[in-house]
Amino acid sequence: MAEGNVKVLGAWPSPFVMRVRVALHLKSVDYDNIEENLLEAKSQLLLESNPVHKKVPVLIHWDKFVCESLIIVQYIDELWSYAPSILPSDPYDRADSRFWAAYVDDKFFPALRRVLLGPTEEDQKAAMAEVLEGVVVLEEAFIKLSKGKAFFGGDNVGYVDLAAGSLLAWIKVIEKFTDTKLLSEDKTPSLVTWADCFSSHAAVKDVFPDTDKLADFGMKFRAEILKAASATTTTN
Amino acid sequence: MAEGNVKVLGAWPSPFVMRVRVALHLKSVDYDNIEENLLEAKSQLLLESNPVHKKVPVLIHWDKFVCESLIIVQYIDELWSYAPSILPSDPYDRADSRFWAAYVDDKFFPALRRVLLGPTEEDQKAAMAEVLEGVVVLEEAFIKLSKGKAFFGGDNVGYVDLAAGSLLAWIKVIEKFTDTKLLSEDKTPSLVTWADCFSSHAAVKDVFPDTDKLADFGMKFRAEILKAASATTTTN
Structure with missing residues (x-):
């Protein structure tokens, strides 16, 4: 429409x-x-x-x-307030969705970013430990919010699905670079199934980037960041 | 009720x-x-x-x-969806309110906090420069959102008023500690008037902390933070 x-x-x-x-x-x-x-x-x-x-x-x-x-x-x-709704209608459920979306942006994403762009190897390693804790926290949140359905939003892709699902392509890139599984059947079985459902959803699959292409971009982006950081250090 | x-x-x-x-x-x-x-x-x-x-x-x-x-x-x-509404009803106005509230939390508050708790004098000075830029940005936002009325929310205290107004007591403490006016008739005349309206509002005045008492707390809190930072350095 x-x-x-x-x-x-x-x-x-x-x-x-x-x-x-x-x-x-x-x-x-x-x-x-x-x-x-x-x-x-x-x-x-x-x-x-x-x-x-x-x-x-x-x-x-x-x-x-x-x-x-x-x-x-x-x-x-x-x-565009017609169905499907992205946020739930109940005020408490809305607050809970906002809480977990904020968790993704304020806690989880900054750690994920540092795994790729952290200034030192030590920082990248510390960030990886935070990410591995974070996915377990998100696994628990998924179990609570999804109530046995396919998505954080229940039967439909909702607000937390958009917040967390948008990071899945980068998670694959980081898994490739670090040779470490961030989502696994062992630690995060629900998120493994959810990741498949989300990335193959009709509203998602056409904008879900190819892992190799994104990995190539990631290397170039990292080089740009390092170049900018080095320029700042030189001029300071 | x-x-x-x-x-x-x-x-x-x-x-x-x-x-x-x-x-x-x-x-x-x-x-x-x-x-x-x-x-x-x-x-x-x-x-x-x-x-x-x-x-x-x-x-x-x-x-x-x-x-x-x-x-x-x-x-x-x-x-409690009855009046007064805290967020406006129009979707674009709601998005604009959320944008400025997020600006306060993600950009302005971290700088304000560093003025008091930054690890070095140099960092505190840089943070003060960010805060002085930030209040000018907020002055412009106030002019846009308030449309000539008393509050960011128009005639009533709204979402951005709560976000920014809650920092006013700490702004006074920092003005006291640093002997620097953060809000001034010269640079932020609208915010000066707004600050008076907000802090004397019936819903606010009973929870607006006394500046001297808050300054005393600020000194103790800073000492705790420094102690914790020093303990971390020692154990690392």
């Missing part, structure tokens, strides 16, 4: 962008995808549409800009 | 706790206040009610625990 003039300013390797695109797919909202190149200078459109953070994704809806992936997902759910 | 069995596990110096208490006052919800001592070991109730973060505030509603201040505020607004 087309509803107004909807554009996503995004980038294919970004998990945060994936959340927004999957949310639009769930609601059957047509949109134009504008690709930002994360390895090049930021576009004028990005600087103008998100002047505070200068980060993708930005949802451009008519003349309005909405920033920050989980805020955009809530905007999509509230504006 | 009493609605079920509502308790706030909080601590008077915490800006995050203040948000929750003010939200309950706005909705005229009766609650019991359970005080956690931030200078002592965490209580069993805190460890059990917020096992992931082990932080106040926790809203205890019957047998349910809701954690994370802005998530609790949204829970309160959704559960």
Whole structure:
């Protein structure tokens, strides 16, 4: 269903962008995808549409800009309020979904990022230990929230599925780089099954990046980060 | 209006706790206040009610625990959904409020905290520069959101008022410690007027801490943090 003039300013390797695109797919909202190149200078459109953070994704809806992936997902759910709902309807369940989505962004993702981009090997190792604890915490959250169904959101992909599921492609890349299973039948059996369900879901599979292509991007991105860090050290 | 069995596990110096208490006052919800001592070991109730973060505030509603201040505020607004509304009704305005509340928590507060608790004088100085930029950004946001009214939320205290206003007492403490005006007629005239309106609002004034008492707590808290950091360094 087309509803107004909807554009996503995004980038294919970004998990945060994936959340927004999957949310639009769930609601059957047509949109134009504008690709930002994360390895090049930021576009004028990005600087103008998100002047505070200068980060993708930005949802451009008519003349309005909405920033920050989980805020955009809530905007999509509230504006196109027909089923499927992304957040549950009960206030406590909504709070619980928001809690776990915030856990993913504030605790789990920063550790995952450090496994790839941490400044030292020691830091990367410490980050890996945090990630391995984090997946067990998320396994427990999944069991509580899913109530025996396929998704954190129950029968449907919901808010926590978008938050956590968007990281699955990067989890595969990190598993490949580190030769360490982050999700396993042994420690996180429910998340293993959930990861398959999520990545093959109709709203997800077309925007789920190929692991090898993402790994290649990851190496280039890491090189850019290290180059920038080294430049800062030199000029300080 | 009493609605079920509502308790706030909080601590008077915490800006995050203040948000929750003010939200309950706005909705005229009766609650019991359970005080956690931030200078002592965490209580069993805190460890059990917020096992992931082990932080106040926790809203205890019957047998349910809701954690994370802005998530609790949204829970309160959704559960006791009568006026005054804390979040606006329009999806874009809601997204904008969430954006600025997230800005306060993710960008502004961490810098403010470092002014007091940063590990070195150099870091504290850099943090002060970030804070002085941040208040100007918030002044612009206030002009946009308030549309000439008294609050970020317009005529009423809203979501961004709770997010930013809860930091005002700490801003006064930092002004006192550093002898630097963070809010000024010169740079942030709208925020100066707003700060007066917010702190004297009927829902706020009884939970707005006294600056001298908060400054005294701040010194003790800083000493605890430094002691803990020194212990970590010694044992590593």
